Amino acid sequence: MDEPDPRFTLANERTFLTWLSTSLTLSAAGIAMAVVPQDVFVPWVRTLLAVVLVSLSLVAAASAYPRWRRIQRALRRSEPLPPPALAPVFGYGVAAVAVVALLLVLFAR
Structure with a gap:
């Protein structure tokens, strides 16, 4: 096996770290959603x-x-x-959460 260009290896590592930071962000968003005041969204x-x-x-x-x-x-x-097989899962998953949250913000009052 040949050693790849270090730039590609480092880019791959940055992508790995981005997936982890995305995971932390999604987790924080989930926790934030869980502690939203009860009068904002239906429990x-x-x-x-x-x-x-x-x-x-x-x-x-x-x-x-x-x-x-x-x-x-x-x-x-x-x-x-x-290919990034899970990219659609994250894209559509976050979009679905955003649509539901937007609908609740607009029509729950």
Whole structure:
């Protein structure tokens, strides 16, 4: 196996760290949603949104290292990089939470 260009290895590492910081952000957002005052959102919806955000956080954290490893292996073997399979999950998951929260803000009063 050849050593990849260090710039690619470092970019892969930065991406790994970004997945972890995204996980922390999603977790913080879930915790924040859980402690929103009771008069802002319906309690079960608030709990649902918090669970979705923290679940997305778990998936991001758990998938960060395996993705880093797959990309590093592909770089060393000069193979095509694997696609970001979970990107739609995060994009649509966060968008769904935002839509529900927006609807509650607009129509719950």
